[in-house]
Amino acid sequence: MPVTPDSPDSPAGRPVSATGEPDRLRLYAYLSAPERRSYLAIMRLFTSTLLADLGAGEVATALAEAERRGEVDPGESRIDTVIDRLEQLARWGNLVPGRREPAATIAEFTRSRVRYQVAKLATRVQREVDAVLAVADGAREVSRELLPAIEQGLVAIQGTLGELPAAEHGRGPDSAVARRLRERLAQQVTTLFLQHDEFAAAVRDFYAYLGSVIARYDLAPVEMSGFKHMLLEYVELIAKDVLRYSEPIVARLGMLTRQRDRLLELLGGGVGDLTQRTGPRGQTELMERAPGRRAADWDALSDWFVGRPGRPSEVSGLREATSRAITALLTNVKRVTSTGGVDPGRRRDLLTLARWFDAADPESAHDLYAGAFGLYSARHLGLAAAGDGTPAATSWRDGDRVDVEVSVRGRSDRAPGGRVPRVSDDPLGRAALLAEAAQREERRAAAVAELAAAAGALAAARLSGDALDVLCELLTLAGDAREAPDRQGSASDPVSGLTLVLDHRPGHTARIGSVFGHLELRDTEIRLRVTERVR
CATH class of the missing domain: 1.10.10.10 (Winged helix-like DNA-binding domain superfamily/Winged helix DNA-binding domain)
Structure with a gap:
């Protein structure tokens, strides 16, 4: 089944x-x-x-x-x-x-x-x-004593591997001494990987918390002072310990790499070990191995300390993250504890404004709100995004949100900070733009010539897309020039020499043929003439 x-x-x-x-x-x-x-x-x-x-x-x-x-x-x-x-x-x-x-x-x-x-x-x-x-919301303590324990574990594994050949040679591979040595080896490998997993998880949690603290701009000077003494010193200790113990750990891992096959052979297939076995129906029952019993486990352990081409090690990433964290923390400490300068978070101003609101009556609070934020009824302040179609009568509460630049919030200044960059000269880009402009001019000239040829019989013509675009431009200008729907309107293009006249003529339908179909304008007569020679 x-x-x-x-x-x-x-x-x-x-x-x-x-x-x-x-x-x-x-x-x-x-x-x-x-x-x-x-x-x-x-x-x-x-x-x-x-x-x-x-x-x-x-x-x-x-x-x-x-x-x-x-x-x-x-x-x-x-x-x-x-x-x-x-x-x-x-x-x-x-x-x-x-x-x-x-x-x-x-x-x-x-x-x-x-x-x-x-x-x-x-x-x-x-x-x-x-x-x-x-779990607590604060920082997770990193067990720094695990790094020397990892180095000692690698030394112990090497020592046990050195004792096993002598025990097997003297008493046989299944002797009691050899079994005890294999059990000791399994204990050492399991302990090593558990210690490394605990250390790596603690480091990730601590730096995740550190990243959330760095991004905060609402810390009071007292809070930031506490973070300065706790985090800066602690981050430096972690980085120093990792760098100090990484070199001997890498050396020990390099020695064990040459004995990896024998190590995995000794760790697998023993009494009480779960390996892949074949079930009664022939299907394979997959067992989850203990840490350190697969080559992939040792590769992951090595990758944490040793980098490869295109993939830096976790130690290198830890060194870079520590440098960025210390720089960001010092910047924030300097910003918070300094008496002058701009406060990006505007914390002091907002607290002062909150005290004013708390002491104000309802009418004064409305005036204070309008004066502080510049949000008056039916009035839009600030530059809206390009293509904003919000009607002028829309309240600020119902309108779209407009992003305000940091310089405007902090300094009330729209001028960009820093030096004005030099305009780079790009000959290839300039040539491409000139060629594109020349191509547009040629297409427009061809469209104007096509309209001039079909000026007397627009209904029977089959205008191209470019010619129809030019004609629609003239129709729009002529329609805007009309003083009333029943009056005459005209539009001229001095560059192309085309003039289009719209006359109100009841019962007459103007037809314009194109590759997209026919355009019909009821109660309208269209006259198209060329006032100058088309070039």
């Missing part, structure tokens, strides 16, 4: 996309659903114990206690609602339907409900969600 996305034989009950790969992003759907409080309570219940196997009744009992504590909305513990929530989580792939609840009779079996287990990836998603909800 073929396996389909809705088939009970699909792997672990996971949702399958159209391409056949697990649609893992659906595992996050319950976090943005309107009933996310109930879904979070259910997922925490399933992930709180190992090998959880729960039915709707047990979940409803737990949700009833959560209702009394105010953690979920009222009514979510009803059995029908709980069944719907469990089925929806199963459709998203977070829960895996299992066996039915035990029943003594057929009637009880028809009324029995399915019990559920949590999927492996859903457990990881929920674990990460709880970690994000519990």
Whole structure:
């Protein structure tokens, strides 16, 4: 029987996309659903114990206690609602339907409900969600002691690899001494990668927080002073430690690269090790290996410390980020603590204005608002964007937003800062523009000549697109020159020598033929003549 996305034989009950790969992003759907409080309570219940196997009744009992504590909305513990929530989580792939609840009779079996287990990836998603909800908003401390521990771990791995050949030669590869050495090697490799993962994650979190602080312009001088003493010194310590320990770590990794094949061979296939095995039906069961058991893990570890052509190392990126962070922090400290100069954030001015608003009565507040922001009724101040079609009578509240330049906000000056750049001479660009202008002139001259030839029989002519454009220009000018719809209007082009006259003639329809069809003007007569020789 073929396996389909809705088939009970699909792997672990996971949702399958159209391409056949697990649609893992659906595992996050319950976090943005309107009933996310109930879904979070259910997922925490399933992930709180190992090998959880729960039915709707047990979940409803737990949700009833959560209702009394105010953690979920009222009514979510009803059995029908709980069944719907469990089925929806199963459709998203977070829960895996299992066996039915035990029943003594057929009637009880028809009324029995399915019990559920949590999927492996859903457990990881929920674990990460709880970690994000519990994390503090401040900076994450970087465990600087992990870098020397990583270097010592690499030294220990080299030492164990040096002891193994002697142990295997004297007592055999399966001797107790050799097994203990392989177990020690596995412990050292796992510890090494866990330490590096923790250090790399802490560095990323710390620099992400540092980036958010650098971008802030609303910090008070006292706050910025605290950041100066904490962040500048801490950033310098991290950068120094990374640079000091990177060189010996790179040297140790280079030595281990020559022994990588033997190292991976010793780490794989032992007792209690999960490797790729063939299932009873011939399918391959993929097992997630522990860190450090694959060549890709060691490549990622090396790439963090050693760069490659076209891909700089994380150490190089850390050095550049540290330099940018220190420069930006010093700039902000100088801006905040200085007594003069322009304040880009206008924090002091806004606080003063807020105090004025707080002490003003309603009428004075309206005058103060108009005077501070220049926003009067039915009046637009400032330069609108090109092509702005906002009517003049539109209120500022309903009109489109206009971006104001930083120089206008800070200095009330539209002049660009710095020196005026020199206009570069581009001969090739100038020649291209001249050729384009000459081509336009030739096309317009050809269009004028075509109109002059068809001046006596516009209805029978088949004007080109360029000729029709020239004619429409003259029609627009002649229509604007009319004093009234029943009067005569005319327009002349002194360059081309064409003159077009519009006469009001009831019952007469002027027809103009072109490649796009016929243009008809009712109650109108068109006369086109050439006043000068067309060149």
